[in-house]
Every structure is written in C-alpha cells, then in structure tokens.
Amino acid sequence: MFRRAVISWVGLCLLLLLPACAPRAVRPVVSGGPEDVARQYLDAWARNDVAAQRRGLVDAPADFDAQHARWRQDLGVVASRFDKLELESDDGITAVMKFRGVHSLRGLGDWEVESRLRFVRDGNRWSLRWTPEVFHPGTQTGDRFGRTRTWGPRAALLDARGELLTVPGEVIRVGVMPGRVKDRAAVASVLQAQLGVDPAKVFAALNAASTQPEQFLAFIDVRPERYQQVRPVLAPVPGIFFRKKAARLTPAEGFAAHTLGRVGEVTAEALQALGPLYQAGDVVGLSGLERAQERTLAGRPSGEVRLSRRAGGSEVLHRFDGEPGRDVRTTLRMDVQAAAEAALMDVTRPAALVAVDTRTGEVLAVASRPLGEALHRALTGRYPPGSTFKVVTAEALLASGLKPDSRVDCPLEVTAGRKRFRNFESEVLGTTTLRRAFALSCNTTFIQLSVKLDPRALEDAARRFGFGVAYDVGLPSPGATFPESRDDAERGAAAMGQGRVLVTPLHMATVAAAADSGVWHAPRLLADAASGPEARLSPGTSAPLRDLMRAVVTDGTAKSAGSLAGLLGKTGTAEFGTSVPPQTHAWFIGVRGGIGFAVFVEGGGVGGRVAVPLAARFLQALDAPEDAIAPPPGRL
Known part of the structure; x- marks a missing residue:
C-alpha cells in the first residue's frame, strides 16, 4: 500500500x-498558464497596445496607461521586442517569468533589459500583478526614467592636401521685427538689393506675423565679411535686425558650395533617410558631401539611461558609447577650386566649371552657378556636348588610319541618311586637312567621315571615353550617354555631339583629360575611395589627338587663348530647344599642366566667344599667387 x-x-x-x-x-507550456499570459502581455507591449496589456493584469494601477506613456516619452522608445522568456519559479499559486526586452531609443540605439513578470493564480486563471520593475529591476512606484544624449564635434571636410574646407564659425542672421517696421516696401526693397531676398517672401512673412510684432523673422544668413559690407545700408532701415548664429564655414562665401553642401536642422525627409540614430532637432548635412558623408562626419551620439528615485538620487542604468566623427579627405585642391570660383565670379547665366587630374580622374575643382539654385549642374546637369564631342569622333577617325595632315573636305552642307546638315555660321573650308577642319570645327567634315566608318566605330570610341560607363563620383552624377545610332542621320548628328548624346560638365572634363593622357579615368571626389573604371584609347591616337587640340588654340576657334602656353582644347556650341534659330550652350574643354577641365555656360551662345574667355580666366587665376585669388562673394 x-x-x-x-x-x-x-x-x-x-x-x-x-x-x-x-x-x-x-x-511544457500550458494554455492559460503564466508563460501564455506573459507572451500575450509582451506581444501587446511590442504593439504598444496598452489596452490589451491591461486586460492581463490583476489590480492594475489606476495610472497604468499614464506610466507606460511616460516611460515611452521620457526614454524616446520607438519600438520594443522581447525574447528569452523563461519560467523562474512556480509554486502553483504564484509564478515569476524572466524575459529580455530590447527597446529602441530614438537617437541612441537599442537598450537591453532583463526583467521579470510576477503572476498570481485565482482558481484556474493566471494574471499578472504589475509593478514598475517590469520596466527595469528594482524600479519602484514614483521613480522616473530619463536620458541624456550628446553629439561630439562634427569632423571636417579636407582638401587633397589636408587643408580644412570646413571650420566652425559664426554667421549673422539678417531678419525683421514686424512691430518695428515703418515702411514694408523699403524693407523688402533693401533686402532684395543687398542680399537678393525675394520681396514676396518678406511681405508674406510680415503678413503671417501680424499678431507677433516682436517676433524675429530671419530671412538670410551671411558671413561676417559680407555683413560688414551690407550693414551700413541695412541697419538704418527701421525694422531690420541682426542675430549671431554658430555655423560651419567654408574658406569663402560660395566656395565649392554645391559640392561641400550645407548643414542645418534635420528635415523630415532627411530624418527618414538617416535612420533611428537621428531625431528631430539634430544638426546634419543637408546637401553635398555634408549629406553624403553625414555618418562619417557626425560619428555617433553618446548618452545615458537614468533612473531618478522618488526618494531622491539617481543612477545610470545604461551607457551608450558614442563615436567621434572622422575627417573626410576630398580630392579637391584649394588653389584649383579658388581659381574655378574666380573664373565664374561675374557669370550671371547658369554655368559650371570642372577640373580633374589627367593621371587619376581625381576631381580637383567643381563649381556650379547660380549659387542660390539647388541644382548642381556641374555633376548632374545633362546637355548635348556639341563640337567638344569631336574629340571622341577624331579619336575614332585616327584609329581608322587618318592623320592630322590627311586631306578632307569641308563643304557648306552634306546629307546623311536623308537629313541635311550645315556648318555653323555657313562656314566653308573646301579641301583642307583634318587638323584645320578640327581646329575650325567643321561639322560637315566630321559628319561625312563618321558615316563612312564601321557602324560600331564611333560607339566603341565613345565607350573608350567613358560614355555609357557607370561610376561613383562620391555625389550623384549620371555620367554620359551615347545611344546606338539607328541610321546615318543619327550617326552624323552624334558625330558632332548632337542628337541623343548627353553629358555632364564633369564627364567632359574627363574626356579632355583622356585625350591628353591616353587613358580615360572615372572621376572621383573622395581621396580614400577606390579607383573607378578606366579605359585606354586606341593605340597611337593620343599624340595626334593632342596635335589637333593644340591647333584649336593656336589657329582655330579658341585662338583668343593662344597666349596660354601649353593649352590644348576644343570648343563647342551645342544646339538645344525648338526655337529658330536654335539656342546654344557654350562649351570649352581643355588640358594644361596635367589638369583636364570643362567650362559650360547654359544657353550662353558660342563656345569660342563665351566659354573660352572663362577658361582663360581660370588658368590665369591658377597661375597667380594663391593669396591673389579672391573667391567670389555669394550666399552660404
């Protein structure tokens, strides 16, 4: 028994x-047991379903919902997940479950907490007896969670030689106090005249602030040197005021503005793209390399999770170790960039100037105008290259056996694929040499010769110059396209850089560089980035190609720059639009002293008359002592 x-x-x-x-x-897990109730509770917590959480409680605190809401708000919890659920004890009446919570804190990262859920049994039903220790062991009623968060100093953008391109500094914010304004028209007029502020923006802001007369309405930030220039004119106007503000400055106003970019308070779009380490109010890169290299420059914020006791005192529950930002070295050269800025100093039309190292493809300077426009046309603008593309066509012709002294024809017009083509400004050279036809940019010569080539010859030459090749510059840039020609008419148009051929000013700088070195290198802006694709020109074409490009400067369409020793180049006047006569972009691509460059003026007219003088100004500024180059004024 x-x-x-x-x-x-x-x-x-x-x-x-x-x-x-x-x-x-x-x-085993018993349905309705502590494990089952715990999982239901934690699943509801992960969903932020406080009502469902409360349903599993016995004697729920009256402020249960408020405690959870405060915990989320004080810590900035954006998501929670739970695992490692384990029964720690169970005597049939009470039970304790251990679990791990991983809480994602906005702007800091994941906080792991191992805590407990305590259950009581009433008949066949298990319920959770909730206490604040669910959030963290040892937490008592009345205790309060909190957090700290700090970014370290933002690292710098450097030029190729390690010189600072960005430094901490100060700007002056120019604005208006509505209640002090006596003449709205006068305020709007002087802000437009001195700083280019849109009058409509001024009137709209003043109207919106009619109920807040002492509110400071900021319109534009200017550097101290610019402030000193405009203050004598702005300060006497009633209602205009100034405020100092910490800022990140470049060597001069407008210096590589589109490329380096700007910093400011994070936008909603940037916040979504940057991810959970960022939060509203953070100062981040908003454009250019400041945006593209944000994670490197900013590093990682540090912070603490703290628990303040109701009885007094506090303790650190967790530390987030931050990381300092790291400097980013670009391929830009301060002297070359300053020369590019000086060349475009008084250009009022949209324009771009890009310079690259002929040996590596490293971008030495890149400037876009206007400064107040977001489009970085030097890198992202795509345009027909016009006759600058004849460098590519000439390489294909040289590869087929032609020489600079080969006899060619330059009639007024030719027909290719039932389409009639004429020379620009009705030029006729008759029978001449390839060198002279190239120097004077005879369209009909290159159309006739190109349609006689093997159908793939021109496409292969374009490929050798990087057309259709994808590359990573370090900022968005679509490269150049040379679609396959469908007939002789398209091939003829493509031979002179029209039709469906599209390029960026950056890419045309690499074309000039390749003509000089014999190797096309993909451009890059970051010194530590791996080299991109490259292609070698056809054997034996580089030297005669340089011969042709030198003739452009000594005896051709760029003769106005003939005094610049060693300069090689090619002008371009690219037609666009549907007006009659068509509008034209002005181009000049050139090489000198190991630097390949492209000058582009959108809708500027004739390349030899508009782009060549800017190229000469660029090279003259580059030759001048560095302290003699004054980068142009512009907006931040």
Missing part, C-alpha cells in the same frame, strides 16, 4: 509540474 501511495504522489507531481518534481527546462 505504501508503494502504491508513493507511485500516486509521483504521478500527481508530474501532472502538476511542480518545480521540485521536474526540471524547469522540460516544463
């Missing part, structure tokens, strides 16, 4: 799964 009683007791233990009778690791 005793034996039967022992067996019955063991059986009862197995049925009840008492901890003393069976190992915890093999305890």
